[in-house]
Amino acid sequence: MNQMRGSGSLCFSKAPFIISTASVVGKKEGEGPLKDCFDVIGSDEKFGEENWEAAESALQKEALTVTLGKAGRKAEDVRYLFAGDLLGQTIASSFGLKEFEIPLFGLYGACSTCGESLSLAAMQIAAGYADCVAAVTSSHFASAEKQFRFPLEYANQRPKSATWTVTGSGAFLLASEEQTKKWNMNPIARVTGVTTGKIVDYGIKDSMNMGAAMAPAACDLIYQHFCDFKTSEKDYDKIITGDLGTVGSEILVDLLREKGYDISSVHEDCGVKIYDGETQGTGAGGSGCGCSAVTLSGHYLKELKEGSLQRILFVPTGALLSTVSFNEGQSVPGIAHGVVIEHV
Amino acid sequence: MNQMRGSGSLCFSKAPFIISTASVVGKKEGEGPLKDCFDVIGSDEKFGEENWEAAESALQKEALTVTLGKAGRKAEDVRYLFAGDLLGQTIASSFGLKEFEIPLFGLYGACSTCGESLSLAAMQIAAGYADCVAAVTSSHFASAEKQFRFPLEYANQRPKSATWTVTGSGAFLLASEEQTKKWNMNPIARVTGVTTGKIVDYGIKDSMNMGAAMAPAACDLIYQHFCDFKTSEKDYDKIITGDLGTVGSEILVDLLREKGYDISSVHEDCGVKIYDGETQGTGAGGSGCGCSAVTLSGHYLKELKEGSLQRILFVPTGALLSTVSFNEGQSVPGIAHGVVIEHV
Numbered sequence: 001m002n003q004m005r006g007s008g009s010l011c012f013s014k015a016p017f018i019i020s021t022a023s024v025v026g027k028k029e030g031e032g033p034l035k036d037c038f039d040v041i042g043s044d045e046k047f048g049e050e051n052w053e054a055a056e057s058a059l060q061k062e063a064l065t066v067t068l069g070k071a072g073r074k075a076e077d078v079r080y081l082f083a084g085d086l087l088g089q090t091i092a093s094s095f096g097l098k099e100f101e102i103p104l105f106g107l108y109g110a111c112s113t114c115g116e117s118l119s120l121a122a123m124q125i126a127a128g129y130a131d132c133v134a135a136v137t138s139s140h141f142a143s144a145e146k147q148f149r150f151p152l153e154y155a156n157q158r159p160k161s162a163t164w165t166v167t168g169s170g171a172f173l174l175a176s177e178e179q180t181k182k183w184n185m186n187p188i189a190r191v192t193g194v195t196t197g198k199i200v201d202y203g204i205k206d207s208m209n210m211g212a213a214m215a216p217a218a219c220d221l222i223y224q225h226f227c228d229f230k231t232s233e234k235d236y237d238k239i240i241t242g243d244l245g246t247v248g249s250e251i252l253v254d255l256l257r258e259k260g261y262d263i264s265s266v267h268e269d270c271g272v273k274i275y276d277g278e279t280q281g282t283g284a285g286g287s288g289c290g291c292s293a294v295t296l297s298g299h300y301l302k303e304l305k306e307g308s309l310q311r312i313l314f315v316p317t318g319a320l321l322s323t324v325s326f327n328e329g330q331s332v333p334g335i336a337h338g339v340v341i342e343h344v
Numbered sequence: 345m346n347q348m349r350g351s352g353s354l355c356f357s358k359a360p361f362i363i364s365t366a367s368v369v370g371k372k373e374g375e376g377p378l379k380d381c382f383d384v385i386g387s388d389e390k391f392g393e394e395n396w397e398a399a400e401s402a403l404q405k406e407a408l409t410v411t412l413g414k415a416g417r418k419a420e421d422v423r424y425l426f427a428g429d430l431l432g433q434t435i436a437s438s439f440g441l442k443e444f445e446i447p448l449f450g451l452y453g454a455c456s457t458c459g460e461s462l463s464l465a466a467m468q469i470a471a472g473y474a475d476c477v478a479a480v481t482s483s484h485f486a487s488a489e490k491q492f493r494f495p496l497e498y499a500n501q502r503p504k505s506a507t508w509t510v511t512g513s514g515a516f517l518l519a520s521e522e523q524t525k526k527w528n529m530n531p532i533a534r535v536t537g538v539t540t541g542k543i544v545d546y547g548i549k550d551s552m553n554m555g556a557a558m559a560p561a562a563c564d565l566i567y568q569h570f571c572d573f574k575t576s577e578k579d580y581d582k583i584i585t586g587d588l589g590t591v592g593s594e595i596l597v598d599l600l601r602e603k604g605y606d607i608s609s610v611h612e613d614c615g616v617k618i619y620d621g622e623t624q625g626t627g628a629g630g631s632g633c634g635c636s637a638v639t640l641s642g643h644y645l646k647e648l649k650e651g652s653l654q655r656i657l658f659v660p661t662g663a664l665l666s667t668v669s670f671n672e673g674q675s676v677p678g679i680a681h682g683v684v685i686e687h688v
Contacts, residue, residue: 010473328398333442
């Protein structure tokens, strides 16, 4: 029986292992500070495909293929697949993953989907429903710009608060302790708990300042997590948000200070980590489902495996909007999902 | 411990109850054969809102509110919410459900989302992760037409194979047996098992013939379910697909005959059930996430509660496409999710 904590939180008595992961990114991400971390860096932003959406599907397909390959597993070994992306009707996932023929739960949590997919994957394994589950998410700069902002050819200017959608996909293979032993595998890390987020709406209406829209949701999630687990920032080597960027990160730290927690010394943001804002012209930082996924996969999971990180709280953040809702004058609510990942 | 069956299937040893449900539909659905079944029939297709998307959000909000009200529960009693819709970035759910402040897992499974949400809701309760979980899905004729086909003002003609997107939202409250007793509630039915579907792509490229695109996925799901549970059509009072319509239903029956099963005597389709095709001009039948949700909620769950149905296999079906993927020449893959629901 898994210990149930407070609102939306679970603490696993039999914590699932992350047994394999892979990150596939585009050229720009492959020139950034994390360039040595990724498994595959594409030289062609279209990844050999005819259009941006198919390119994003190719990212997901490659990420899952490499993840399975690293683990020496086949698609048939995976009982469930949790996957999603930012595109309307999540077409990057549908077309990228259909050939694997794995029972699929399609997800949409905007840029928080990596956290949502890892949470649900871990929950099904800890429940004994599956021995091995995969989680895959992606984003692509060009397919996202086309959908949410302007076509690339328009060459619009961007405010400094705007983020840069990461071209990348991260895939994760989770397994039970028994299955990991049976396959004689050396686990990367373990997922020991999750906190599931609510929609938080501060009424922000600036789609060029997603960090500000998502920071309240991240604050709410982290605060709820501390309450449910009776922990504080002192219990984590790092608290890692998904894509708040520089602007949103500052807001998050301030909001949590108001609640009595100072996370400034342990907080990092995948969107800040993945690009060099000074030289890469990426505004407030990276964003997208792929941002947190590839940064966790390529960077943080290596540190967790080596033991230079013992325990992190990973908090992908999502801005819930579409061009339709935005043009109809709706606000941009946020959501965040928290996953506790520990060194084995 | 829940008994694990074959590929993607689970059979719950402690099967969760459906303790409350509500259906909210539009005017056309309220004039169809099931008009006496629904809880709320809107007289205004905009449900008092300014635009179609907000109207769809209002449907979800109303459906969950009525469901909670029937059960005498508050949002705080619900530990998780599984929800989705057809719109890009699932905005109907985000804006319709944000005020409930329930930890949310956003889903996208096209019109199969009702099955996906019920599956995941039941799984979390059976795992002991939650005592009470809600599942909500919706569609709206006008928001779907605007997104997937033509603006209503264009007044395009439709081929007979085209389906008519249902304006409606169905909400379900699931609870553990212990919680149901504690709340002293009379359950409606119980979810005893699930089979999770894979993406099936027969290469259909006609977005005006979704039934044909989804029938192979429904066939694959039902066949897999029979194999995993060692059952056949004889073990179910009804096998109910989501929105294959008349065209897709015929294809499904034919495809399953080729596999040795004749479901013709027990098969029904929510899309065929919800409209009178002769008088309502709805082409091949109803479709959309809301179609299967309101038909299960308003019609089949009543029969299950009364006992005139003892056991059904409920199979919402989804067509995985967007206008972008379609215009780029991609096929329309299908997916289906199966839920076994039994009389208590």
